Amino acid sequence: MTNLQSKLIKRLARKGKKLNGFTLIELMVVVAIVGVLSGVALPQLLKAQNVAKDNAALQAAVNQAKTCSIALISGVTADVTAASVTEVTAATSPDAYNAATTCSSTAVYAYSGPSATHTVTLTGGVPGQPVQS
Secondary structure: HHHHHHHHHHHHHHHHHOOOOOOOHHHHHHHHHHHHHHHHHHHHHHHHHHHHHHHHHHHHHHHHHHHHHHHHHHOOOOOOOEEEHHHHHHHOOOOOOOOOOOOOOOOOOEEEEOOOOOEEEEEOOOOOHHHHH
């Protein structure tokens, strides 16, 4: 085999090889696509988180009113609400607050989420419908 023939064979062998890796253009396209997707999805994710926190505040107000009502019906003299108010408030969110600190037949339980405050009022020891404000 001549020198020229061996060079031709080497060139043909190299042509068949595929280069590994990505080009700069391909990487820039992927980054642009990820940027667009995150720009669309992030606001929806934050909105869903706020809805979840509002729902947690609503459930906290309802649960506290029910707990107080059960304590009043069963005649428990100890304040069952004081310990659970702290637990529910910490579990709901740092924005949550409770208007009632003691269980009574006219207690008002209000928990606020990021976009709404939910209030449940006891009338004669019976919890009413939750009101959103």
